Amino acid sequence: MSGGVVAEAVAPRATVVRWRGWVRLAADIGTLLCALVLIVFVLAALWPQLLTGQDPLAADRALILSPPSPVHPLGTDEIGRDVLARIIYGARSSLVLGFGAVLISLVFGTVLGLVAGLSNRVISTITLRLTDIGAAFPELVLAILILALFGGGLATATIAIGIAGIPYYVRVVRGETLRVRNSTYIEASRSMGLSRPAVLGRHLLPNAVRPVVVIATIGLGGATLAGAALSFLGLGSPPPTPEWGSMLSNARNFLTLGWWAAVFPGLAITLFVISTTVLGRRLQARLEGRG
Amino acid sequence: MSLAVWRVLRRLGVSLITLLGAATLTFFALRLVPVDPAFAILGAGQQQVDISPEVLAVVRQEYHLDEPLIVQYLLYLGRLVRGDLGMSYVQEQPVGQLLAAQAGPTVALALAATLLAIVISLVGGVLTAGRRLPSWISSGLELVLASTPVFWLGFILMLVFAVWLRALPILDSGDLRSLVLPALTLALPAAALLLQVLRQSLDDALEQPFILSARARGLGSLAVTVRHALRHAAVPYLTMHGFSFGALLGGAAITETLFSRPGLGRLLVTSVASQDIPVVIGVVLVGTAVFILVNTLVDLSYGLVDPRVRETGRKEVVA
Numbered sequence: 067m068s069g070g071v072v073a074e075a076v077a078p079r080a081t082v083v084r085w086r087g088w089v090r091l092a093a094d095i096g097t098l099l100c101a102l103v104l105i106v107f108v109l110a111a112l113w114p115q116l117l118t119g120q121d122p123l124a125a126d127r128a129l130i131l132s133p134p135s136p137v138h139p140l141g142t143d144e145i146g147r148d149v150l151a152r153i154i155y156g157a158r159s160s161l162v163l164g165f166g167a168v169l170i171s172l173v174f175g176t177v178l179g180l181v182a183g184l185s186n187r188v189i190s191t192i193t194l195r196l197t198d199i200g201a202a203f204p205e206l207v208l209a210i211l212i213l214a215l216f217g218g219g220l221a222t223a224t225i226a227i228g229i230a231g232i233p234y235y236v237r238v239v240r241g242e243t244l245r246v247r248n249s250t251y252i253e254a255s256r257s258m259g260l261s262r263p264a265v266l267g268r269h270l271l272p273n274a275v276r277p278v279v280v281i282a283t284i285g286l287g288g289a290t291l292a293g294a295a296l297s298f299l300g301l302g303s304p305p306p307t308p309e310w311g312s313m314l315s316n317a318r319n320f321l322t323l324g325w326w327a328a329v330f331p332g333l334a335i336t337l338f339v340i341s342t343t344v345l346g347r348r349l350q351a352r353l354e355g356r357g
Numbered sequence: 358m359s360l361a362v363w364r365v366l367r368r369l370g371v372s373l374i375t376l377l378g379a380a381t382l383t384f385f386a387l388r389l390v391p392v393d394p395a396f397a398i399l400g401a402g403q404q405q406v407d408i409s410p411e412v413l414a415v416v417r418q419e420y421h422l423d424e425p426l427i428v429q430y431l432l433y434l435g436r437l438v439r440g441d442l443g444m445s446y447v448q449e450q451p452v453g454q455l456l457a458a459q460a461g462p463t464v465a466l467a468l469a470a471t472l473l474a475i476v477i478s479l480v481g482g483v484l485t486a487g488r489r490l491p492s493w494i495s496s497g498l499e500l501v502l503a504s505t506p507v508f509w510l511g512f513i514l515m516l517v518f519a520v521w522l523r524a525l526p527i528l529d530s531g532d533l534r535s536l537v538l539p540a541l542t543l544a545l546p547a548a549a550l551l552l553q554v555l556r557q558s559l560d561d562a563l564e565q566p567f568i569l570s571a572r573a574r575g576l577g578s579l580a581v582t583v584r585h586a587l588r589h590a591a592v593p594y595l596t597m598h599g600f601s602f603g604a605l606l607g608g609a610a611i612t613e614t615l616f617s618r619p620g621l622g623r624l625l626v627t628s629v630a631s632q633d634i635p636v637v638i639g640v641v642l643v644g645t646a647v648f649i650l651v652n653t654l655v656d657l658s659y660g661l662v663d664p665r666v667r668e669t670g671r672k673e674v675v676a
Contacts (some may be wrong), residue, residue, distance in 0.1 A: 195374075195378070202375045202645055203645050204644060206607025206608075207625075211638070213629065215389075287504060291504075298506075298611065299610065299611065318615065325516055328509075332509030
């Protein structure tokens with residue numbers, strides 16, 4: 067604990083305590099804001115009508131690329147559609163993709179990770195080598211390859227990003243499984259006469275999988291980013307479905323004429339990703355017993 | 358000495374096997390497409406295209422599609438070993454030539470971005486580690502930059518520097534000035550991730566007893582960070598470099614498309630659009646090979662920068 071010694075040598079104790087109080091308060095407010103942002107986005111994905119009266123597909127030819135105004139708070143795009151309405155309705159595609167991809171990575175990654183951590187050496191080695199090969203591809207490049215072979219669209223993009231994310235989960239779950247497997251409480255429950263499946267289901271699984279929840283929360287942002295990137299490249303959901311990435315892709319050609327059509331959808335993505343990251347980190351801190 | 362050589366050879370062997378695995382995976386992925394492989398290679402898996410029997414015959418012959426699967430696979434590997442990536446039927450050129458023609462701009466972009474990311478993260482890490490307020494400000498910035506879509510960051514940089522300030526060109530004009538914005542777009546998210554990892558490990562390092570003893574000898578705090586803590590923090594930082602390089606490759610596809618720059622990433626995107634599958638697979642394989650190479654170099658460099666790894670052969674250094 068040499069860290070404590072240095073810290074005490076540098077700052078008087080009372081100052082440290084006062085700082086900590088403020089830090090905790092700021093962190094709590096930040097977490098609350100992030101949770102709120104996330105709730106708003108989920109609401110937008112479920113009931114977009116609740117948040118806007120505008121039609122995301124209605125093009126007003128008289129108002130092409132008009133700047134933010136009371137009627138169109140975030141302006142209109144290159145064919146006169148309301149940017150705010152498109153962002154709100156676009157939450158559905160982006161969130162479906164993010165949650166769907168994370169779910170795919172999570173389920174397959176956990177199962178393969180448990181297999182690698184619990185089975186005999188041969189099966190474990192094969193699983194790990196396959197994982198290494200999957201991880202050898204840069205994630206976005208692998209997703210693009212899958213889309214090139216099997217066609218674009220929201221469903222394929224979700225599956226592609228989900229598959230590209232599997233190797234990371236396999237490694238984490240395997241590592242956790244090995245750690246838990248060799249821990250004393252597993253040994254204790256075995257020696258108390260608990261059957262193998264009981265030990266697996268009641269003790270090993272919950273403890274090995276817990277860190278994955280954190281990774282999945284943080285990974286939600288990453289998957290959404292990747293999905294938006296694929297849509298930006300024209301490989302995600304087809305037009306005219308409102309989607310954050312494809313909105314940016316369209317606005318690219320009109321950057322000098324209407325910055326709002328490009329700036330606000332990107333802001334929505336960034337806000338969403340920041341929220342999931344912050345909430346994920348808080349969850350992590352909670353699980354590790356700090357904060 | 359011989360132990361070190363053995364370790365290097367072993368690591369290279371693993372990398373080669375991984376590369377072989379990646380090539381195998383792409384081979385079988387192509388066979389998973391639910392159409393005749395010849396059609397899939399010609400990009401007719403997704404859209405209805407009229408393909409002349411002559412072209413079909415050429416593809417069948419080039420990929421030996423009449424042979425058993427295992428023979429096809431071995432012949433495919435044999436061609437890869439000779440550096441033959443096949444033909445692009447859309448552009449009627451060997452894939453290898455197409456890639457070679459586009460490699461230069463992407464290498465320049467990747468090098469510039471990597472260099473920028475290293476400079477930003479090192480300077481940021483050294484200046485903020487162990488200081489409370491700078492650390493907070495910096496970690497806030499890192500969170501925002503790491504959460505920002507690469508293409509959106511590019512938009513913002515374009516808007517500020519090209520449209521509003523008129524300081525830099527928006528689109529590629531061939532000179533060095535037009536490299537600045539794309540390189541910055543790629544570098545900033547990478548730098549944010551690198552800086553997060555670097556400061557974390559610098560903070561850990563600054564709590565070690567040897568830092569206290571260096572301070573006690575009268576060394577200033579900046580000198581302590583640079584001369585003593587930085588080396589201690591090198592291994593996690595290098596690992597992050599290997600990881601972020603993969604994101605850089607994907608990011609190149611986005612950045613090149615956004616800034617209308619020539620390069621491998623743009624070639625990948627246009628080839629997906631025109632369903633030029635041999636080119637897509639070619640770019641993916643080359644990108645993956647480079648990614649594997651970078652990670653191999655990162656792994657091998659641990660021993661060079663951290664003597665404790667050299668002694669124990671383990672990456673996880675227990676402090």
